[in-house]
Amino acid sequence: MVCGIVGVTADEGFSQEPLGKLIKDALKRLEYRGYDSVGLAVITNEGLLEVRKSKGMIDYVSRKLGFDTVSGVSGVGHTRWATHGKPSDENAHPHTDCSGRIAVVHNGIIENYKKLKEFLITEGHSFTSDTDTEVIPHLVESFKKRGYDTYEAFKKTVELLEGAYALAMIDIDDPRKVFFARRMSPLIVGLGTKSNFVASDVVAFLNYTRRIIVLMDGEVGYVAPNKVVIEKALLNEGMVRWTPIDVESRVRVVEWSPEMSSKEGYDFFMLKEIHEQPYALASTLSGVVDAVSEASRVLARSGRVLLLGAGTSYHATLIAALLLRRYADLWAEAIVASESRWWLSTLSQGDIVIGVSQSGETIDTLKGIREAKERGALTIAVTNVMESTMTREADMSIYIRAGPEIGVAATKTFTSQIALLSYLAIKTGELRGVLKPSIANEVYNALRETPSIVAKILKNEEERASVLADKMRTKNNAYYLGRGLGLPIAMEGALKMKEIAYVHAEAYPAGESKHGPIALIEEGFPVIFVVLSKDEEELIKSNIEEMKARGAYAILVSPSNAEEASSLADFCFVMPVQHEVASAVSYVVPLQLLAYYTAIKKGLDPDKPRNLAKTVTVF
Numbered sequence: 001m002v003c004g005i006v007g008v009t010a011d012e013g014f015s016q017e018p019l020g021k022l023i024k025d026a027l028k029r030l031e032y033r034g035y036d037s038v039g040l041a042v043i044t045n046e047g048l049l050e051v052r053k054s055k056g057m058i059d060y061v062s063r064k065l066g067f068d069t070v071s072g073v074s075g076v077g078h079t080r081w082a083t084h085g086k087p088s089d090e091n092a093h094p095h096t097d098c099s100g101r102i103a104v105v106h107n108g109i110i111e112n113y114k115k116l117k118e119f120l121i122t123e124g125h126s127f128t129s130d131t132d133t134e135v136i137p138h139l140v141e142s143f144k145k146r147g148y149d150t151y152e153a154f155k156k157t158v159e160l161l162e163g164a165y166a167l168a169m170i171d172i173d174d175p176r177k178v179f180f181a182r183r184m185s186p187l188i189v190g191l192g193t194k195s196n197f198v199a200s201d202v203v204a205f206l207n208y209t210r211r212i213i214v215l216m217d218g219e220v221g222y223v224a225p226n227k228v229v230i231e232k233a234l235l236n237e238g239m240v241r242w243t244p245i246d247v248e249s250r251v252r253v254v255e256w257s258p259e260m261s262s263k264e265g266y267d268f269f270m271l272k273e274i275h276e277q278p279y280a281l282a283s284t285l286s287g288v289v290d291a292v293s294e295a296s297r298v299l300a301r302s303g304r305v306l307l308l309g310a311g312t313s314y315h316a317t318l319i320a321a322l323l324l325r326r327y328a329d330l331w332a333e334a335i336v337a338s339e340s341r342w343w344l345s346t347l348s349q350g351d352i353v354i355g356v357s358q359s360g361e362t363i364d365t366l367k368g369i370r371e372a373k374e375r376g377a378l379t380i381a382v383t384n385v386m387e388s389t390m391t392r393e394a395d396m397s398i399y400i401r402a403g404p405e406i407g408v409a410a411t412k413t414f415t416s417q418i419a420l421l422s423y424l425a426i427k428t429g430e431l432r433g434v435l436k437p438s439i440a441n442e443v444y445n446a447l448r449e450t451p452s453i454v455a456k457i458l459k460n461e462e463e464r465a466s467v468l469a470d471k472m473r474t475k476n477n478a479y480y481l482g483r484g485l486g487l488p489i490a491m492e493g494a495l496k497m498k499e500i501a502y503v504h505a506e507a508y509p510a511g512e513s514k515h516g517p518i519a520l521i522e523e524g525f526p527v528i529f530v531v532l533s534k535d536e537e538e539l540i541k542s543n544i545e546e547m548k549a550r551g552a553y554a555i556l557v558s559p560s561n562a563e564e565a566s567s568l569a570d571f572c573f574v575m576p577v578q579h580e581v582a583s584a585v586s587y588v589v590p591l592q593l594l595a596y597y598t599a600i601k602k603g604l605d606p607d608k609p610r611n612l613a614k615t616v617t618v619f
């Protein structure tokens, strides 16, 4: 499952606010990871275990169950995206043991849970949920009954688990500690003053500390208010030996500030993040020369280049592959990460695999990187999250520096990914002698203009996108058509419209639309054409005419010098004329706004689209 977990332990005097409120606020910031049910467990000042959980979103559940009023010394919280067991009060985390003394939250999937459950039932344990997670508190309880203390029982339990997990656990018998373990699901320790934290993402505890330790696979430990213990399992003659880790050497300080993860007056994170694009792009571009220098050198000497990504990140890889072919004369192909195994088998030494992922945790992309490494290819991760799993596992990593993205729909990280990957492609072309430095400089200069161009597009087009959304909200279907670099932008526009506004939006190469899709066109069917440069005008004009002749409502995103094409359209987002590489960065902005306002006008919450989670860490 893709969930958000948090654990906190604090000394008296750490905060005036009850621990339940602190956990609720942390869960709010993790809500992008899942939101079909939510819960917390706190060990109260009186030494009791208080568990409150329910199906539903956090604001509703927290009001209903009074999260803000629960005081205590340590606690865990969870926001869930269901995999095992439907969303329900019973399946919501935390899960407890038979005696109600131990509470566990979990992100991941315990693959051998059925076997463990059968065994526990024979021991007399009774279960109240359909989840895989519930075996964990019962196993700890079982080991404790055999004489182990809480931490030893927790480690014994972890030794039995197969699958993926980030775990946090509290136990009345050791009330000031939060026990944790990580395998294949992200988990980070936050080092506060008179307090310590664990969470799936640093944004959960940024209000309290920026000092973190990113846990590695196979590590377990606990936090107490003034202490952190981390151990790693080593196999010795078939026996697991837990070896202590030097905690101090692992501490890092993150750049992100708490304000970066709050809405700052915007109604939704998505709108805030759309508006942050000029700053995110400026941040990406300010570090880009150093960021891509090593990667461009290895790319310049490479054989073939495969780029892997999912969703929006896949669309960014399509643009990067096109640019590497066109401007660096390299064999480069973009592959949907979940389909990459059919390509990875062809890899050999000298080939390069670039994994593009906002989170750096998407399991399909991560798996592709792992397989590529095994086959001897050099791997490069392009991510937005420092110290993410992909960043640590790839041979080389590049950080896009777009700042935290909370909205489930990727927006600012897409434009930052394209800016960075474009720079990388052009630099590679320059190093290979394919591009003259003067031509490369022209593109670099155009890219440097993108923060102000995007600011201008936001100013000019937001109101117009909102007006067009009045029409879109009445539609069930739409086509998004483009050619060349315009096609991935069309695909991204369609994905945004689908995922947050629930309009069935399909993207096609514009030239392909005659080979089938046009059969669906009827009066008022919206067709959005993405045109990045005047050169494409002639071809797209005929596509617009064909569609309009069959009743389509034609919407155009095109440069201001493509006047003939825009005069044919029913609605036109007139974009600044730029180098096509810079247009590929900025022309998606009106489509993000259109999807956002369509969702708003349909009364939908764009930050929490149904059935989706921000980070997909399961196959």
Ligand code: M6R
Binding pocket: 310, 311, 312, 313, 356, 357, 358, 359, 360, 361, 362, 365, 408, 409, 410, 411, 495, 499, 612, 614, 615, 616
């Ligand atoms: O973290 P990643 O970039 O690897 O995530 C990939 C996709 O899950 C992600 O882009 C998803 O498609 C977004 N919801 C798109 O808005």
